Amino acid sequence: xxxxxxxxxxxxxxxxxxxxxxxxxxxxxxxxxxxxxxxxxxxxxxxxxxxxxxxxxxxxxxxxxxxxxxxxxxxxxxxxxxxxxxxxxxxxxxxxxxxxxxxxxxxxxxxxxxxxxxxxxxxxxxxxxxxxxxxxxxxxxxxxxxxxxxxxxxxxxxxxxxxxxxxxxxxxxxxxxxxxxxxxxxxxxxxxxxxxxxxxxxxxxxxxxxxxxxxxxxxxxxxxxxxxxxxxxxxxxxxxxxxxxxxxxxxxxxxxxxxxxxxxxxxxxxxxxxxxxxxxxxxxxxxxxxxxxxxxxxxxxxxxxxxxxxxxxxx
Numbered sequence: 217x218x219x220x221x222x223x224x225x226x227x228x229x230x231x232x233x234x235x236x237x238x239x240x241x242x243x244x245x246x247x248x249x250x251x252x253x254x255x256x257x258x259x260x261x262x263x264x265x266x267x268x269x270x271x272x273x274x275x276x277x278x279x280x281x282x283x284x285x286x287x288x289x290x291x292x293x294x295x296x297x298x299x300x301x302x303x304x305x306x307x308x309x310x311x312x313x314x315x316x317x318x319x320x321x322x323x324x325x326x327x328x329x330x331x332x333x334x335x336x337x338x339x340x341x342x343x344x345x346x347x348x349x350x351x352x353x354x355x356x357x358x359x360x361x362x363x364x365x366x367x368x369x370x371x372x373x374x375x376x377x378x379x380x381x382x383x384x385x386x387x388x389x390x391x392x393x394x395x396x397x398x399x400x401x402x403x404x405x406x407x408x409x410x411x412x413x414x415x416x417x418x419x420x421x422x423x424x425x426x427x428x429x430x431x432x433x434x435x436x437x438x439x440x441x442x443x444x445x446x447x448x449x450x451x452x453x454x455x456x457x458x459x460x461x462x463x464x465x466x467x468x469x470x471x472x473x474x475x476x477x478x479x480x481x482x483x484x485x486x487x488x489x490x491x492x493x494x495x496x497x498x499x500x501x502x503x504x505x506x507x508x509x510x511x512x513x514x515x516x517x518x519x520x521x522x523x524x525x526x527x528x529x530x531x
């Protein structure tokens with residue numbers, strides 16, 4: 217049996233949609249998950265630090281694998297509220313991992329982030345609390361895998377975007393600011409949009425995006441692979457090979473929405489560019505995975521279907 221933490225969240229709901237309820241259960245306390253995703257999971261509404269709740273689940277189900285997605289995920293929020301990120305993304309995470317290993321879990325797949333990768337090997341980066349605790353959990357999992365009989369796969373996700381092809385499932389999280397819904401709402405309201413521009417290099421900073429359906433399929437492949445994995449632990453950097461700038465995203469979305477005049481303002485990009493595109497060979501060699509739905513066209517087209525359902529009443 218597979219336990220998915222954060223099963224009613226963005227990535228969790230898409231992943232559980234692909235898993236049979238006979239083979240997977242989830243925990244999500246709905247502090248940031250979405251109740252509309254309940255139909256895709258057999259969910260127990262508890263926090264990961266709920267020891268009694270975990271004990272009951274493990275007594276009821278024969279759980280040997282954990283797909284660990286539960287976490288607070290906003291970089292900006294982590295800078296403003298570092299204490300809650302230390303509690304939720306470090307202290308509670310360690311407590312959870314220690315306990316599930318004690319209860320007999322032998323395989324753990326951890327959702328990490330490119331935020332912990334740095335911008336290059338030559339530049340020292342001051343990590344956000346969000347990135348800092350992702351790195352610390354990675355190290356802690358490697359320690360667990362080296363001292364206990366536990367296999368670990370760490371997946372460093374890039375930026376994740378997109379919705380289902382029919383527009384019936386997507387992300388809705390008011391705790392985090394994403395570029396796609398921000399552009400959508402501002403274009404619809406003819407509000408000013410700001411994009412960053414590197415005047416020195418004369419380019420718009422670009423980022424790596426992968427469609428959430430591709431990420432869900434990757435999670436399934438990781439679950440299947442860890443059963444036969446020979447290594448104690450494996451770190452994989454997930455990548456789309458192609459980067460997109462906010463200007464490209466804006467241009468495509470604006471063309472699709474066909475709205476009137478408004479101000480697009482360029483301001484100096486202060487932050488450094490995202491990490492270079494390093495496509496981990498293990499994605500294709502071991503996991504047999506390639507992103508098939510992650511073109512900017514598909515990401516925006518699927519998002520627009522979803523946004524029309526969840527945002528139009530607010531416009």
